[in-house]
Every structure is written in C-alpha cells, then in structure tokens.
Amino acid sequence: MKIQGKAFKVGRDIDTDIIIPAQYLTTFDEKELAKHCMEPLDPEFYDKVKDGGIVVAEENFGCGSSREHAPIALKGAGVGAVVAKSFARIFFRNAVNMGLPIFESSEAVDAISAGHDISIDSETGVIEDLTTGESFEVASFPDFLTEIIEAGGLIAYTRERVKSENGQNRK
Amino acid sequence: MSMTITEKIIAAHAGREKVEPGELVNVKIDLALSNDITAPGAIQEFAKIGVDEVFDRDKVVIVPDHFTPNRDIKSAEQAKLVREFAHAQRLTNYFEIGQMGIEHALLPELGLVLPGDLVIGADSHTCTYGGLGAFSTGMGSTDLAAAMATGETWLRVPSSIKIIIDGQLQPWVTGKDIILFIIGQIGVDGALYQAMEFKGTTIDSLSMDSRFSICNMAIEAGGKNGIIAADETTRTYVSERSTRAYTPFVSDEGAEYERVLKYNAEDIGLQVAFPPLPSNAKEINSVGDVVIDQVVIGSCTNGRIEDLRIAAKILADKKVASGIRLIIIPATQAIYKQAMNEGLFNIFIDAGGAVSTPTCGPCLGGHMGVLASGERALATTNRNFVGRMGHKDSEVYLAGPAVAAATALAGKIAKP
Numbered sequence: 001m002k003i004q005g006k007a008f009k010v011g012r013d014i015d016t017d018i019i020i021p022a023q024y025l026t027t028f029d030e031k032e033l034a035k036h037c038m039e040p041l042d043p044e045f046y047d048k049v050k051d052g053g054i055v056v057a058e059e060n061f062g063c064g065s066s067r068e069h070a071p072i073a074l075k076g077a078g079v080g081a082v083v084a085k086s087f088a089r090i091f092f093r094n095a096v097n098m099g100l101p102i103f104e105s106s107e108a109v110d111a112i113s114a115g116h117d118i119s120i121d122s123e124t125g126v127i128e129d130l131t132t133g134e135s136f137e138v139a140s141f142p143d144f145l146t147e148i149i150e151a152g153g154l155i156a157y158t159r160e161r162v163k164s165e166n167g168q169n170r171k
Numbered sequence: 172m173s174m175t176i177t178e179k180i181i182a183a184h185a186g187r188e189k190v191e192p193g194e195l196v197n198v199k200i201d202l203a204l205s206n207d208i209t210a211p212g213a214i215q216e217f218a219k220i221g222v223d224e225v226f227d228r229d230k231v232v233i234v235p236d237h238f239t240p241n242r243d244i245k246s247a248e249q250a251k252l253v254r255e256f257a258h259a260q261r262l263t264n265y266f267e268i269g270q271m272g273i274e275h276a277l278l279p280e281l282g283l284v285l286p287g288d289l290v291i292g293a294d295s296h297t298c299t300y301g302g303l304g305a306f307s308t309g310m311g312s313t314d315l316a317a318a319m320a321t322g323e324t325w326l327r328v329p330s331s332i333k334i335i336i337d338g339q340l341q342p343w344v345t346g347k348d349i350i351l352f353i354i355g356q357i358g359v360d361g362a363l364y365q366a367m368e369f370k371g372t373t374i375d376s377l378s379m380d381s382r383f384s385i386c387n388m389a390i391e392a393g394g395k396n397g398i399i400a401a402d403e404t405t406r407t408y409v410s411e412r413s414t415r416a417y418t419p420f421v422s423d424e425g426a427e428y429e430r431v432l433k434y435n436a437e438d439i440g441l442q443v444a445f446p447p448l449p450s451n452a453k454e455i456n457s458v459g460d461v462v463i464d465q466v467v468i469g470s471c472t473n474g475r476i477e478d479l480r481i482a483a484k485i486l487a488d489k490k491v492a493s494g495i496r497l498i499i500i501p502a503t504q505a506i507y508k509q510a511m512n513e514g515l516f517n518i519f520i521d522a523g524g525a526v527s528t529p530t531c532g533p534c535l536g537g538h539m540g541v542l543a544s545g546e547r548a549l550a551t552t553n554r555n556f557v558g559r560m561g562h563k564d565s566e567v568y569l570a571g572p573a574v575a576a577a578t579a580l581a582g583k584i585a586k587p
C-alpha cells in the first residue's frame with residue numbers, strides 16, 4: 001500500500017487527551033470524532049489534514065488512555081499514517097487493530113520538515129520525503145502482527161480463527 | 172532459566188516453560204474488563220466475530236463507572252447498550268448503580284483478581300492489580316472484543332525495571348507520593364513497554380491501598396504493568412475476599428532487568444505534579460504559591476479508605492478555605508459505607524466538602540466537578556494532561572490525600 005500526504009509535525013508525548021479530548025467520547029463515529037481531532041493543539045487540524053496528512057511525531061506518541069477513539073479520530077480526519085520516534089504501547093496496539101498504519105523511525109522524524117510531501121510504501125517499509133528526495137527504511141512488523149494486519153485487523157483475524165476452529169470441532 | 176515475576180505469569184498463561192522479553196505470545200486470560208465508555212466499542216466489534224456467547228460469563232466483567240450515574244442522554248444510551256449486553260450474556264460480574272464502584276478499586280475489593288492472575292481491561296489503569304502480584308494491563312476495545320470471544324489475547328513480553336525502595340517513609344507520605352516521585356525521576360516514557368517491579372523494605376511495609384496507588388500509575392511512566400509480589404499483607408487481603416485457589420509467583424534471584432533503580436524512602440517527600448504531565452513532580456516545599464479553586468479526593472488512584480481516613484484526619488474540626496470547592500468521591504459502595512460508619516462524612520461535610528456517590532466523575536472531565544477556563548484543581552487523580560478535568564485552559568495538579576486535604580484548608584497548595 002502507498003500512503004501519501006503532507007507532513008504535520010508534532011512534538012513529544014502527544015497524549016490521547018490531545019488526539020481526542022475525553023468530552024467527545026460519547027460516540028465511535030469517525031467523522032464526528034475527526035472534527036475534534038488534535039483540537040487542544042490546533043483547532044484547524046482537521047482542515048489541514050482532511051485531504052491527506054501524515055503525522056510526524058517525536059517520542060511517545062499516543063500516551064495516556066486506552067481509548068481507541070484516538071486512532072479512529074486520526075483515520076477519520078484523513079491521516080494516512082503516523083511516523084514517530086516511538087509510540088505509547090496501547091496506542092501502538094490500537095492503531096494496528098484499527099488499521100491505522102504506524103511507523104517508527106527517529107531518522108525520518110528528524111529529517112522531515114512540516115509541510116513536506118511524504119510517501120510511504122507499507123510493504124517495502126520505505127518512507128520518502130518527496131520535497132527533499134530523501135528516503136528512509138523502517139523496520140517491518142514482527143510476523144505475528146503482519147498476520148493480523150493482513151487479515152484486515154484483529155476482528156477479521158479472530159473471525160477467521162473462530163470459523164476454522166468451529167469447522168474443526170464439527171469434524 | 173531465571174525469570175521475573177512478570178515473565179513467569181505470562182509464561183504460565185502461554186503454556187510455556189519460559190518466555191523472553193520482546194517475544195510475542197498468545198495467552199489465556201483470567202478476566203476481561205471494560206467500562207461504560209470502552210464496552211460499547213467492544214460489544215460492537217464482538218458482534219462481528221461470529222460467536223453468540225462470551226468465552227466464560229464469569230470472566231467477562233463490565234463496570235459502568237465513568238459517566239454514571241449518567242451525566243447526559245448520550246452517556247445514558249451507551250450505558251443502556253452495555254446493560255442490555257450484560258443481561259443478554261448473563262454476565263455474573265456486571266455491576267449496576269448501587270453495587271458499582273470505580274472498576275480498579277472494585278475488582279480487588281470483591282476478590283475478582285488474585286495473585287498470579289493475568290487480567291486485561293479496556294482501560295489504561297487496569298495495571299492497578301499489579302498491587303496484588305497479578306499481571307494486568309490495559310488494551311483497546313477491539314482487543315477486548317477478541318478476548319471476550321476467545322478467552323485469549325496476544326502480548327509482547329515486556330522487559331522489566333526493578334525499582335527498590337528501602338527505609339522509613341516520612342509522615343503523611345503514601346504510595347501516591349512514591350509513584351509521583353518515581354515518574355518525576357524517569358519521565359512519562361521512562362518505562363515505555365516495560366514492567367515496573369517494585370521491591371524493598373518500604374514497599375513491604377505498605378498497605379494494599381498504597382500498593383494499588385503505585386501500580387495504578389505505572390501507565391503514567393509508559394509502563395505495560397506495575398507489579399508487587401504477593402506477601403503476607405496480600406494473602407490476608409485476598410483471604411478475606413476469595414476462596415478461589417491461586418498460584419503466586421516471585422522473581423528468580425538471577426532474573427534479568429533492563430535497569431535497576433534504588434531510592435531511599437527518607438528522600439521521598441510529599442509530591443505535587445504540575446500540569447500538564449505527571450512527570451512534573453515537585454517536592455511540596457518547592458511548589459511556591461499556587462492558588463486553587465477545587466480539590467478532588469477520589470479516583471482509582473486515591474479513592475480508597477486509607478485516603479479518606481488521611482483526609483479526615485487533616486480536615487477534622489476545620490473549615491475549607493472560602494472559595495474552595497472540595498469534592499470527595501469514595502471509590503466504591505463498600506468504601507462509602509465504611510467511611511460513613513467511621514464518621515468520616517460528618518468531618519467532610521462539617522468542613523464544607525461535598526461527598527459524591529462512587530464514579531470516575533471529574534477525573535476525566537466527565538461530570539461532578541468539571542473545570543471552567545482558567546480554573547485550577549488539585550486532585551488525587553492520576554492525570555493532569557491539558558483539559559483532562561474540563562476546559563482546555565484549566566489546570567490539574569496531582570497529589571496524595573494529605574496534600575489535597577491541606578490544600579482545601581489553605582486555599583492554595585499546602586502541606587499538612
């Protein structure tokens with residue numbers, strides 16, 4: 001999969017209350033959540049990324065609560081991927097489960113400037129800064145996660161598993 | 172073949188002799204927890220999996236505690252959806268208003284989590300049960316949906332940090348000060364993906380309530396779990412609440428740690444974490460003049476009986492400063508009743524405080540004390556992020572119950 005968009009740079013420790021403030025947690029609707037995505041940081045975030053954006057963050061992106069609303073809001077807002085130096089662990093899980101592509105690369109984060117056009121090839125793990133022509137390789141996911149992602153997320157993966165187990169039981 | 176307590180619990184639930192940090196393993200879970208904000212997502216995803224029933228109706232726990240008693244129509248609709256699911260699935264452990272308390276105070280209190288258990292929850296503070304010597308960690312609603320269907324989940328085995336605290340604590344200092352101090356030292360990502368294992372003579376001397384406060388905030392250092400091996404204090408606590416057999420684990424002598432941190436209890440004073448991160452911890456003597464509008468004593472970190480007793484000791488026969496709103500929220504019905512029977516409510520009310528039914532309430536800006544722009548709260552909760560308790564231009568300062576009570580009396584951040 002190719003992901004393209006303009007880099008939206010943020011700092012370190014961007015927490016889930018910034019990504020989607022708790023007062024909006026009464027819905028799972030991605031379009032509703034999207035409108036308030038990153039609101040405390042930049043009330044115009046939604047307008048800036050709605051035609052495709054790549055969030056480029058320093059360390060510990062997504063720290064704080066376990067709310068899946070966070071990756072859902074980012075996806076809904078038009079964010080194609082998040083590239084960070086590191087992710088908070090629950091956010092990492094939720095992003096995989098929700099199908100929001102995430103990439104860890106300190107090198108890319110340091111090199112990419114705000115507003116640059118970015119292209120990411122999720123299969124080869126190559127991040128390209130189209131504005132400067134630089135490219136960066138990221139480590140691919142462990143096999144276990146790839147299986148989940150390839151199945152189309154955790155629910156689809158579990159559905160397949162449950163189905164095949166039921167089939168076996170009947171034999 | 173030496174392992175840490177965390178590795179041993181994961182290995183036991185993965186059906187393995189040994190696991191190593193970084194490995195991805197599939198584990199059987201003892202309990203899957205969710206609440207009124209995370210259960211709706213889990214229920215929706217659960218419906219897509221294609222099973223009719225949860226894997227075990229005794230092991231799926233739902234506690235509607237965040238926006239309940241419902242603060243508005245939307246939250247009432249969500250609570251209704253959750254209630255209907257709980258009834259349709261005949262869940263043994265669904266707790267309605269009247270039995271409900273803040274989930275992380277309620278589950279240990281009811282003996283639902285025991286040493287050596289592996290628990291996951293769709294709530295980041297699920298790590299609280301490490302106080303019992305269990306492995307417990309927070310996940311998302313989708314993880315929970317899959318676990319409710321299969322009774323299993325996948326985990327990346329964390330590496331461990333050993334934190335040793337020895338010596339005698341200063342007066343009024345509790346588990347909350349210890350954990351704020353540690354997060355102040357290592358930062359909000361100081362234990363990213365890792366297990367935080369607490370040891371030492373100070374930890375040995377702590378009550379269960381203080382141990383829960385410490386493990387509760389492991390997530391605030393980025394940790395996957397916090398853990399304190401079960402000892403006599405744990406065994407006594409558990410034996411009063413459950414008859415279920417359990418297997419406690421302890422770390423081996425030669426177990427490997429990513430790092431080992433050592434502190435003296437004498438060096439840990441009363442702490443206050445300044446906004447907007449729990450790592451901005453300062454010793455009480457260096458906070459300066461910070462005027463406060465509201466004091467909140469409650470939450471899954473410090474809404475337990477020990478906290479209420481400490482607050483009552485300081486508030487007895489005194490009045491809160493004029494202009495201060497003091498809100499006290501016992502974390503569960505049992506704690507509420509005990510505080511009432513011990514006469515603590517008289518003290519709180521005579522001092523000019525308001526006592527609430529158990530709920531997360533203002534901790535995440537839900538209800539029961541949301542802040543307006545420019546307002547400042549000092550709270551015994553666990554997060555002081557921008558806008559956590561209300562308006563994005565409000566501020567939250569974190570502290571333990573003693574500083575909270577003293578602050579209510581002084582009208583500015585103060586020590587007892």
Ligand code: SF4
Nearest residue numbers: 296470471531534535
């Ligand atoms: S009290 Fe606060 S931190 Fe604890 S579960 Fe409730 S909202 Fe979360």
